[in-house]
Amino acid sequence: MDWDKLRIFHAVADAGSLTHAGDQLHLSQSAVSRQVRALEESLNATLFHRHARGLILTEQGELLFDATRAMLKRLDAATARIRDSEEEVFGELRVTTTTGFGTLWLAPRLPKLYAKYPDLKIDLMLEERVLDLPMREADVAIRMKEPSQADLIRKRLMSVHMCLYATHSYVALHGNPEAPEDLQAHRLICQNPRSAQVGAAATLVNELMTNDISSLLTVNNYFGVLQGVLHDLGVGVLPDYLIRDFPQLVRVLPDVSSNEVPVFLAYPEELRHSKRISAFRDFVQDEIIAYRKTMKEQALG
Numbered sequence: 001m002d003w004d005k006l007r008i009f010h011a012v013a014d015a016g017s018l019t020h021a022g023d024q025l026h027l028s029q030s031a032v033s034r035q036v037r038a039l040e041e042s043l044n045a046t047l048f049h050r051h052a053r054g055l056i057l058t059e060q061g062e063l064l065f066d067a068t069r070a071m072l073k074r075l076d077a078a079t080a081r082i083r084d085s086e087e088e089v090f091g092e093l094r095v096t097t098t099t100g101f102g103t104l105w106l107a108p109r110l111p112k113l114y115a116k117y118p119d120l121k122i123d124l125m126l127e128e129r130v131l132d133l134p135m136r137e138a139d140v141a142i143r144m145k146e147p148s149q150a151d152l153i154r155k156r157l158m159s160v161h162m163c164l165y166a167t168h169s170y171v172a173l174h175g176n177p178e179a180p181e182d183l184q185a186h187r188l189i190c191q192n193p194r195s196a197q198v199g200a201a202a203t204l205v206n207e208l209m210t211n212d213i214s215s216l217l218t219v220n221n222y223f224g225v226l227q228g229v230l231h232d233l234g235v236g237v238l239p240d241y242l243i244r245d246f247p248q249l250v251r252v253l254p255d256v257s258s259n260e261v262p263v264f265l266a267y268p269e270e271l272r273h274s275k276r277i278s279a280f281r282d283f284v285q286d287e288i289i290a291y292r293k294t295m296k297e298q299a300l301g
Contacts (some may be wrong), residue, residue, distance in 0.1 A: 001037070009039055009064065013048075013064075026134075043060070044060075046060065047060060090120060091119075094123040101142060101241075105242075113280070132149065133266060136268070140266070141265070141266050141276065156264055159260045163238065163257045167250065169248075170232040180253060184213065188213045188234060188239040189217045189234045189235065190236070193205045195218075200259040217234065229249070230248070243295075
């Protein structure tokens, strides 16, 4: 079977449109249509139902799409393994994590990784949606819960708690609340409980809201919450891993925190021997060890 025709068929099935597939493949709509028609003739089967709103796969088309998707997945994995040098770490590594962890913890530490592996190319994908690692939407993930997808290697990195923070200057000006009900006199800055986030954080915010908070600023990610806190807008709900990197923050109501949030690193089983994955995994683990050491020293000191 002609691989070019299969490749074009897959693009059309994925896009649901001849025009969009043509744009991705840098082919004209008529050229894409001819290739799909030729594939249907060679298989003696109709692969798409055509209507005004686009294309829908037939039952035969679904079968072929499942096959091409599996083929591309295997090709991606083979390509990744081929590109991994036995001696060097280079090439693209697609890393997915949450917006908060990616911007506030991971990105500031990446200079160390690039200093060690200057030929590595990181594609950092920050979003709350859990990308499908076995389907190669990303190479490696750091998530705030244990991944449930099959065929993944996973390692627990650390635990996080959501706590209340303000700046030293804010507390000096507005006072330090001594009990949760004292938050009535302060602006609370947090993620909207309805936004995508770990359940422990949403639970904590909902509990804080029962204190008749009069002034509120909600943001859809922790980077925005942090900016509000740093600019003395109020008391913010933030992950405790920030305290090392932002010494201007002070813990407010130290007895108030969320339940434990586990942080996991995960990658597909088929990338077990990837040099890029190994380099990134070891880098993150080393940074976690350094983070724990600093936190322990601060607690003792």
